[in-house]
Amino acid sequence: MSEADTIARPYAQAIFEIAIKNNTFKEWKNILVFIKIISTHKKIRNFLSGSLSPKYLSLIFITISGDIINEHIKNFIALLAENQRFKISKNILEQFLELEARYKNIIIVELRSAFSLEDKEITKIQKILEQFFLRKAKFICKVDPDILNGIIIKVNNTVFDLSIQNYLKQLSNALNF
Numbered sequence: 001m002s003e004a005d006t007i008a009r010p011y012a013q014a015i016f017e018i019a020i021k022n023n024t025f026k027e028w029k030n031i032l033v034f035i036k037i038i039s040t041h042k043k044i045r046n047f048l049s050g051s052l053s054p055k056y057l058s059l060i061f062i063t064i065s066g067d068i069i070n071e072h073i074k075n076f077i078a079l080l081a082e083n084q085r086f087k088i089s090k091n092i093l094e095q096f097l098e099l100e101a102r103y104k105n106i107i108i109v110e111l112r113s114a115f116s117l118e119d120k121e122i123t124k125i126q127k128i129l130e131q132f133f134l135r136k137a138k139f140i141c142k143v144d145p146d147i148l149n150g151i152i153i154k155v156n157n158t159v160f161d162l163s164i165q166n167y168l169k170q171l172s173n174a175l176n177f
Contacts, residue, residue, distance in 0.1 A: 004091045011076075011085065012095035016103075018072050025100055031073050032093040034065065039086040054081040098156075107135045110154040112144040114163070117151075129155065 019028045038044055038061070048057065058081035062074055069077070080086050101108050109129060111122070122139060129137045133155065144152075147163035154160075 002091075004088045005095065007085070008088045008091035008095050011080075011088075011092045012099060015072075015076060015092075016096055016099040019096075019100070020103065022072075024070075024072075027068070027070070027073070028096065029093075029100075030068055031065065031076075032089065032096055034068070035061070035077070035080070035086065036089045036093050038064070039089040045087070048086045049084070054078070054084075057081040101138065105135050107133050107137050107155050109137050109139045110152075111139050111141045112147060112152040112154075112163075113141070114143070114145055114147050114149045114151075116143055117141065125151075125153070129153070 015028050015032075019025045039048060058078040061077045061081065062069060065073075065077070080089070098108065107129065111117070111125065122141065126137045126139065147165045148168075150163035150166075152159065152161050152163050152166075
């Protein structure tokens with residue numbers, strides 16, 4: 001776990017508890033995605049780490065957020081500005097989504113394949129993973145030609161690397177001994 005993840009954890013945990021209490025997962029997800037997009041934009045990133053006061057910075061964020069925010073979110077934005085934490089907004093979003101998935105008994109599956117998979121192939125993988133983890137699976141699918149062929153499945157810290165790239169690496173390691 002990176003330092004940014006460690007710093008992000010209490011923020012994600014706090015807003016997750018607020019989201020449970022008020023049933024506002026969607027609102028929090030939307031604002032976290034919005035903050036992440038704004039915070040990671042090249043031109044704005046320098047602006048956020050500049051010399052603006054936290055009060056002015058949070059005011060700018062709240063103003064451009066429009067009507068998608070409530071008092072809890074305003075306080076959250078002010079806290080991020082005060083502690084200069086906009087740069088870890090991506091980590092906060094990821095941890096919030098993990099907490100939400102765990103709460104809803106869902107596993108987030110990152111599926112990388114060399115080529116685009118058909119729906120029936122994904123459904124087959126989904127059934128196997130749901131039986132294995134005893135949870136519903138939600139997929140994030142990516143095409144990655146670098147793995148040559150096969151698939152890589154990542155669920156939390158568990159990785160099933162069934163790629164040709166991995167087999168070639170293992171073969172290379174075996175031949176070097």
